[in-house]
Each structure stands twice: as structure tokens, then as C-alpha cells.
Amino acid sequence: MDLKTVRNYINDEWVESKSREMLDITDPATGGVIGRVPLSTAGEVGEAVDAAQEAYWDWRTTPPVTRARYFYKLKEVLEDKFEDIVKVTSIDAGKTLDESRAELRRAIEMVEVVCGIPSLMMGDSLEDVANNIDCVSTRQPLGVFAAITPYNFPTMVPFWFWPFAVACGNTFVVKPSEQDPLTQEIIFELIADEVGFPPGVVNVVNGGKDAVSAITGHPDIKGVSFVGSSNVARIVYKACGETGKRVQCLGGAKNFVVVMPDANLEATVPALVHAAYGCAGQRCLAASEVIAVGDIHKPLRDALLAAAKKIRVGPGTEENIQMGPVISPEHKQRVLSYIDKGVEEGADLILDGRGVKVEGHEGGYFIGPTIFDGVTPGMTIADEEIFGPVLGIMKVGSLDDAIDVIQKNNYGNATCIFTTSGASAREFTYKAECSMMGINIGIAAPMAFFPFGGTKGSFFGDIKAHGREVIDFFTDKKVIITRWI
Amino acid sequence: MELSAFGAIMKFAMEREEEIAAVMKRIGSVGGESFRKLGERIAADAAKSIKFLERTRREHVNELILEEPTTGLFVDDYLCERPPREQPTPAEAGRYLIDMLDVIIRFYTDAAAKATNPEAARTFNRIAKKKAKLKASLEEYISGLE
Numbered sequence: 001m002d003l004k005t006v007r008n009y010i011n012d013e014w015v016e017s018k019s020r021e022m023l024d025i026t027d028p029a030t031g032g033v034i035g036r037v038p039l040s041t042a043g044e045v046g047e048a049v050d051a052a053q054e055a056y057w058d059w060r061t062t063p064p065v066t067r068a069r070y071f072y073k074l075k076e077v078l079e080d081k082f083e084d085i086v087k088v089t090s091i092d093a094g095k096t097l098d099e100s101r102a103e104l105r106r107a108i109e110m111v112e113v114v115c116g117i118p119s120l121m122m123g124d125s126l127e128d129v130a131n132n133i134d135c136v137s138t139r140q141p142l143g144v145f146a147a148i149t150p151y152n153f154p155t156m157v158p159f160w161f162w163p164f165a166v167a168c169g170n171t172f173v174v175k176p177s178e179q180d181p182l183t184q185e186i187i188f189e190l191i192a193d194e195v196g197f198p199p200g201v202v203n204v205v206n207g208g209k210d211a212v213s214a215i216t217g218h219p220d221i222k223g224v225s226f227v228g229s230s231n232v233a234r235i236v237y238k239a240c241g242e243t244g245k246r247v248q249c250l251g252g253a254k255n256f257v258v259v260m261p262d263a264n265l266e267a268t269v270p271a272l273v274h275a276a277y278g279c280a281g282q283r284c285l286a287a288s289e290v291i292a293v294g295d296i297h298k299p300l301r302d303a304l305l306a307a308a309k310k311i312r313v314g315p316g317t318e319e320n321i322q323m324g325p326v327i328s329p330e331h332k333q334r335v336l337s338y339i340d341k342g343v344e345e346g347a348d349l350i351l352d353g354r355g356v357k358v359e360g361h362e363g364g365y366f367i368g369p370t371i372f373d374g375v376t377p378g379m380t381i382a383d384e385e386i387f388g389p390v391l392g393i394m395k396v397g398s399l400d401d402a403i404d405v406i407q408k409n410n411y412g413n414a415t416c417i418f419t420t421s422g423a424s425a426r427e428f429t430y431k432a433e434c435s436m437m438g439i440n441i442g443i444a445a446p447m448a449f450f451p452f453g454g455t456k457g458s459f460f461g462d463i464k465a466h467g468r469e470v471i472d473f474f475t476d477k478k479v480i481i482t483r484w485i
Numbered sequence: 486m487e488l489s490a491f492g493a494i495m496k497f498a499m500e501r502e503e504e505i506a507a508v509m510k511r512i513g514s515v516g517g518e519s520f521r522k523l524g525e526r527i528a529a530d531a532a533k534s535i536k537f538l539e540r541t542r543r544e545h546v547n548e549l550i551l552e553e554p555t556t557g558l559f560v561d562d563y564l565c566e567r568p569p570r571e572q573p574t575p576a577e578a579g580r581y582l583i584d585m586l587d588v589i590i591r592f593y594t595d596a597a598a599k600a601t602n603p604e605a606a607r608t609f610n611r612i613a614k615k616k617a618k619l620k621a622s623l624e625e626y627i628s629g630l631e
Contacts, residue, residue, distance in 0.1 A: 082543045098492040101546040320486070320493035 005036045006181045006206050008044060009188045011051035012199035017044060017206065023178055028094030028325040029315035031363030037181050040207035042214035045173070048203040049220050052144040052171035055200030060141050060169040064118040067167055070197055074163075075111045077194045078104065078187075085155065085186055087317065092180040093154050094324040094365070096316040099279055100155070107159035109448040110466060117167040120471050133483045139475035141169030142222040142246075146215045148236065150228045151177035151327050152282045152387075158184060160452065160465040161225040162202055168474040170222070172202045175215060179327055181206050216240050223247060223473065225465065227284075229385075230411070230457050237460035248461040248473060250453050252385040253284040253413030257442065258402045258428065260419035261294045267440065268418040269303045275416070275442025277311055277369050280326050281335075281389040284458070285414050285436065285443050289375065289382060289392045291402040297395045301350070301373055304391070308351055308369040314358050325365040326388055332365040335388030339370055342381040342392070347372040353389060377405055385411065399424055406432045412456030414444045435459070488558040491605065494596055495542040497560065498609075499535050501589050504565075506531040508585065516575030516626075523626055527582065527619050534612045545604035555599045563592040579627040586620040589613075 005022070007014045017038030025035040059067070078085070082104060089100035114120070123138040147161040154177060162172045176184040188204050191197065205211055212232075215224060216239035223246030226236045230251030240247035257275065259268055275287035292300050316324035326332050336354055343349055353368025367389055375382045375392035382392060396402050406415055416438030417428045425439045435454045438444035446452045446467065453464030463473040488494045506528050513524035565585050573581065593613035597606040 079543065083539075096490070096492075098490055098546060101492065101542065105544070105546055319496050320488065320490050322490060 003033065003035055004182075004185075005038070006185045008038075008040060008048065008206060009192065009204040010044075010048045010200075011054075011203070012192060012197075014192070015044075015047075017041075019044070019207075023208070025092070025180065025182060026328070027091050027364075028327055029091070029317065029358075029361050029364045029366075031329070031365065034091060035182055037178050037206050039178065040205050040211050042210060045175075045205050045207070045211050045214035045218065048173045048205045049144055049146075049218050051200035052173055052203055053200075053220050055198055056141075056143055056171045059166075059171055059198060059201050062169070064121055064167070064169070067169065068115050068117050070195055071111050071115045071117075071163060071167060074191065074195045075108055075115065077190050078108050078111065081190055085183065085190075088186045089155050089180075089183045090316040090324075092182040093151060094316050094327060095279060096321050096324050097319055099316065099324070103153050103156040106156045106448070110156075110159040110163050113448040113466070114163040114167040120468065121168060121475065123477070129481065132485075133481060135479060135481050137477050137479045139168070139471065140478050141165075141474065142476055143170060144173065144221050145170050145223045145225070145474060146173040146175065146218075146221050147225040148175045148212055148215060148228070149177060151179035152279060152284075154180045154183040155187070157227050160227070161470075164466065164470050165474040166197070166202055168471060170474055171200060173215065173221070174202070174204045175207060175211050176204065178206060178208050212236065213239070216245075217243055219243065221245060225473075226250065227465075233460050246473060248453070248463055248465065249459065250284070250465060251458050251460065252387075252411060253286070253454060253458050254289065254383065254385050254409050254411040255285060255287055255414045255416075255434075256289045256291055256402070256406050256409070257287045257415070258291045258293060258399070258406075258417045258419075259296055259300055260399065260417065260421065260424050261296045262420045262424075263296060263300075263418035264420060264440075265296070265299060265303055268300070269307050271418075271440070271442035272304065273307045273311070276391040277308065277323050277389045278443070280323055280367070281391075282326060282331075282387050284454075285445050286387070287391065287416065287442055288386060289394060291394045291396055291405055293396055293399060293402055297393070301393055304393070305351055305371060308371055308391070311369050313356055313366055313368055315361055315364065323369065323389060325361075326367060327365065329365055331387070332367060335367055335386060335390065338381055338384070338386045338388070339390060342372050342375070342379065342390075345379045345381070346374070347376075347379060347381060347392065348374040377408060383409060399427060403428065403431050406434065410457040411454065413454030413458035414438070416440075416442055416444055435464075486560045487556070488560060489555050491546055491555075491602065492542065494555060494558065494600070495538055495605075497563075498592070498596070498612075499538050501563070501592065502531040502535045502538070505582075505585055505589070508582070512573055512578040512581070515573055515578045520575050520579070520626060523619075523622055526622070527586075530615055530619060534615070537608060537612065541605055541608040545602055545608075555596075555601055557599055558592075558596060562595075563588055576627060576630050579623050579630070583620055583623050583627070586616050586623070590616045590620065
């Protein structure tokens with residue numbers, strides 16, 4: 001890949017940032033520099049918002065069926081260039097090729113859903129709400145929206161938001177993660193060249209903290225979608241509230257997986273291993289803590305250990321690799337310090353991924369699959385999000401004890417149960433306070449036509465990402481009451 | 486090497502199809518008109534299969550079950566050992582192609598049985614069925630020569 005400096009895409013033009021501050025973009029599998037990203041200024045965010053504002057009225061008055069056709073074209077382009085995008089993502093984010101394929105597929109599924117925007121945007125009506133008076137409610141777009149998206153799904157997460165917003169008639173500014181912006185660069189090059197949205201309808205500004213502050217503080221932005229850590233989610237939520245914006249902030253997670261004594265281990269273990277180590281554990285749906293109920297603890301622990309040891313760690317760009325590196329040296333250090341902390345606090349490190357070596361990729365940010373047994377609530381590794389390939393195992397006596405552990409954790413993103421008992425599954429889904437739940441499945445990731453988001457410390461806002469209800473986030477429901485005289 | 490990742494299995498299948506197309510290019514002209522036409526059908530089927538496999542890889546990679554690995558598929562079990570010599574007779578070329586098709590049919594059948602993704606299994610079964618028809622045509626051609 002050529003060394004490139006990513007640009008901003010504003011008003012259908014590729015613009016070099018005037019910022020003097022740049023960050024290196026590195027290939028997580030080698031540590032080598034593959035590009036540079038500007039930390040765009042508040043002024044540059046303002047230019048993108050101005051372009052979006054300027055484009056708004058014409059786009060808003062474009063019939064929904066016409067707007068939908070841009071998305072049919074977008075789907076075609078993404079399908080056509082599928083493997084080209086996948087390769088960039090695998091280098092940019094260090095993911096395996098299959099992981100990159102899966103997230104691009106998810107992005108395309110978002111586009112497929114918004115192709116139905118004429119139906120999704122329809123309002124309601126009722127004749128004779130009073131004598132000779134009818135009432136109609138209609139959904140109208142609001143103006144300029146923005147999304148601030150994370151590094152762990154550089155392809156998919158921007159697509160959770162902007163296609164829905166733009167299909168509704170809004171205009172948009174995307175700020176991708178500064179850690180892996182090359183994926184959105186290639187996608188928007190395709191959009192610019194082959195889809196051709198009218199100038200200003202969708203814009204990309206690269207940057208860091210200053211760009212985020214410029215977005216949350218900008219008076220012309222009507223709403224912000226954010227995905228990232230809970231700490232930053234709280235800050236964005238508050239800042240947007242202060243400027244009267246709509247806001248949906250998806251934060252971090254600590255996802256517990258309950259394994260009941262009656263679980264089918266043969267099916268449970270592969271699903272769990274995938275849930276724990278997929279994307280090197282860098283996903284808000286990663287299984288980070290297994291709660292083994294009763295006697296299943298020992299056979300489960302042994303099977304997990306055996307399966308985790310077999311995982312092939314290496315550069316994601318090589319087919320047949322099962323786990324790639326983490327995103328950066330800083331993040332690797334953070335994960336390693338959690339492992340050290342687990343040891344210090346007395347958990348039993350039964351698989352240590354700290355010393356993993358990948359031949360020919362000595363500069364890569366690799367951590368091998370890691371397992372702690374004997375984890376108890378109150379330990380740092382039990383309570384906090386690690387966001388790496390580290391799995392903890394706890395042992396409890398009953399389903400109630402397992403649910404109690406989940407309820408007491410600050411996060412409430414996702415949780416799963418493995419059981420062959422309908423009663424246990426029902427009790428679990430009824431009581432556990434998490435918004436995304438799996439029964440005999442490790443990754444409870446809602447698809448494009450369902451809402452995505454957590455509760456408690458994992459989500460700040462009320463309307464979640466994608467699904468039918470995100471249309472409510474991106475539109476105002478206007479009610480028109482008419483007397484026919 | 487074990488093929489456990491979805492993309493690795495699909496890539497291996499595509500490489501085998503490319504191999505069939507390449508062999509056909511090399512030996513497709515050794516026989517008469519009927520062998521040439523049969524060869525064209527085999528090469529066209531390989532090209533079509535690659536497109537079908539690409540589409541399956543693109544559309545049916547599902548994050549929910551992505552890395553629940555497939556087990557028991559080993560590359561070495563599905564490689565053709567004996568390349569045809571430079572100028573094979575029509576019978577030699579035909580027999581070699583039958584061997585190649587045999588191996589790839591066995592690969593698709595095994596992969597379909599082991600695949601964690603039902604859409605991938607359908608794709609493998611469909612391609613295997615087409616290859617079996619081509620193999621039967623080749624066998625008929627060879628028996629005509631003997």
C-alpha cells in the first residue's frame with residue numbers, strides 16, 4: 001500500500017487539511033507507517049457543516065424514491081469493489097480477511113435496509129379525529145447530522161448512521177476514527193467517483209479531539225451519533241445536550257456469558273471462542289467473562305483452554321489466520337497491563353498471551369489468546385472493559401448468582417446464555433439488564449433491521465443505532481390537523 | 486494445512502477452479518472437435534463456479550457464526566498429484582481431467598458436509614453436481630475412444 005495522507009471530503013471535493021497536526025497511521029500487523037491522518041481544525045469541521053447545510057434543502061426536497069436510488073447504486077458499487085475494500089480494512093485495522101468481509105457485509109445490509117426508505121419514512125393518518133377533522137403525521141428530516149465513529153469497525157459503524165440519515169433527507173458529516181481512516185477514504189473515493197451524491201450531502205472530516213468538540217458544539221448540527229468508550233460517550237452526550245442536539249452515544253461493554261450445567265459443550269465452546277477472540281477481542285460485543293454455573297466449570301474450562309490454544313494468530317491479510325493484532329502499541333500496552341493486574345489481584349492465568357511472537361511480524365501489536373480462571377467480581381479484570389483477547393472464567397452456584405453478577409456490573413451492552421433449558425433461557429432474558437441477548441449464540445449482534453445498543457453505562461440516549469426506530473432519530477414527526485371547510 | 490476459516494475454504498476452491506481452467510487451456514486442443522467442445526464447457530463451468538464462489542464469499546460471510554471453525558478439511562487431501570505431460574493423448578488428457586474433477590467433487594462434497602454456513606454448503610453441493618455431470622460426459626468421451 002502506498003503511503004498516503006488522508007484527505008477530507010467536503011462538498012464533493014477531496015480537500016487536503018490545513019492542519020499542521022498529523023498522526024501516523026500504522027499497520028497493526030507490522031507496526032510500519034502506512035499513512036498520515038490530519039487532525040482537522042474546528043474551521044474545517046465548520047466548512048463541512050456549511051456544505052451540508054447548503055445542500056440540505058435541495059436534498060430534503062428530493063423525493064424519497066429518488067434518494068433511495070442513490071443507495072441502490074451504492075450497494076452495487078460496494079459489492080463490485082468488495083475485495084478491494086476488504087484488503088484495505090485488513091491492513092488498516094489489522095482484522096482477518098473474513099472479519100473485514102463480515103463487517104463490509106454488515107455495512108451493505110444497512111444500505112439494503114435504507115433502500116426501502118419510502119416505506120420506512122411513511123407517517124400515519126386518521127380521519128375524523130373530531131367531527132370533519134382529519135389528522136396526519138408525517139416524518140420530516142431535520143438538517144445536518146454527524147457521526148463520530150470508532151476504530152474497531154472502521155467500515156461498518158459509519159454505515160449504522162449516515163445512510164439512514166441521508167436517506168431520510170438529512171445531510172451528513174462523518175468523522176472516522178483517526179486510528180484507521182483509510183477504510184472510509186477508499187469507500188468515499190468510490191462514493192465520489194461512482195455514486196455521485198449531490199455536493200455537500202455527505203462529507204468526511206478526519207481528526208481527533210478538536211474535531212469532536214467542533215461537532216458537538218456546532219450550532220447547525222441537529223444531531224450526533226457516537227460510538228466509542230463510555231468515558232467519551234458521557235462527554236459527547238453532555239456536550240450535545242448543552243447545545244440542544246439529538247444524541248445517541250454507544251459506549252463500552254463488559255459482556256458476560258452464562259454457561260449452564262445443561263449446556264451442549266460441543267456447540268458452546270466454538271461459539272464462545274469466537275465471541276471472545278474475534279477481532280482480537282476489540283468489539284463491544286466481545287465475550288469477556290464466562291460465568292460457569294455449577295459443575296460445568298471444569299469441563300468448560302478445559303475445553304476453552306484447548307480451543308484457545310489452537311487459534312492461529314498472525315497478520316489478518318493472510319487467509320486462514322484466525323486472530324489478528326490489536327490496533328496500536330498503546331492499546332497493546334493497555335491490554336497487557338490488565339493482564340498484569342489480573343495476576344496481581346490473584347486470578348489464575350491459565351493461558352498467557354503476553355509473549356506471543358509472529359514470525360516475520362515482530363513489530364506487530366499481537367497478543368495471544370489469554371484466559372484467566374478463578375475470576376471474582378470486584379477484580380479489575382472482572383469489572384472493567386479490557387477490549388482485547390482476554391477471557392475470564394468465574395464459577396457461581398446458580399443462575400440467580402450469575403444474573404446478580406451481571407446486574408451489579410456498570411455496563412449493560414450484551415449478554416448470552418448457553419443452556420438446553422427453555423426455563424433458564426426465559427428467566428435469563430427476562431431478568432438480566434442488558435439490551436442485546438443471545439441464547440446459545442456468542443455474538444448477539446442485531447442486524448441492520450433491528451436496533452443496536454445497550455443500557456446502563458453502555459448507552460447514553462434513547463433511540464439506538466439502525467433498525468426501524470432510528471428513522472425517528474433522524475426525522476421530526478410533524479402532526480397536521482385539518483378541518484375541511 | 487487445515488482449512489478452517491471460511492475465506493480460506495473459499496479461496497482454496499477458487500484456486501482449484503483456476504487450476505482446472507488453466508489445464509483446459511493447455512490441453513484442450515489435443516483431441517478432436519468433441520473434446521475441444523467438452524473442454525470449453527469445463528473451462529466455462531470453472532469460470533462460472535469462481536463467480537458463484539466469489540458471490541457466496543461476499544454475501545454469506547456472517548459475523549454471527551463466522552469463526553466457529555470448520556474442522557477436518559486438509560489441503561493435502563484435495564491436491565491432484567499427477568500433472569499431464571506436455572502433449573498428452575486425448576485419452577490421457579481425458580483421464581487426467583476426470584481425476585481432477587473427481588478430487589474437486591470430493592472436496593465440494595466434504596466441504597458441504599462440514600461447512601458451518603448453510604449457504605456455503607448449498608453452493609458447494611450445486612457446484613459438485615455440475616462437476617459430476619461434466620465428469621460423466623468426459624467418461625463417455627473416453628469410453629468412445631477405447
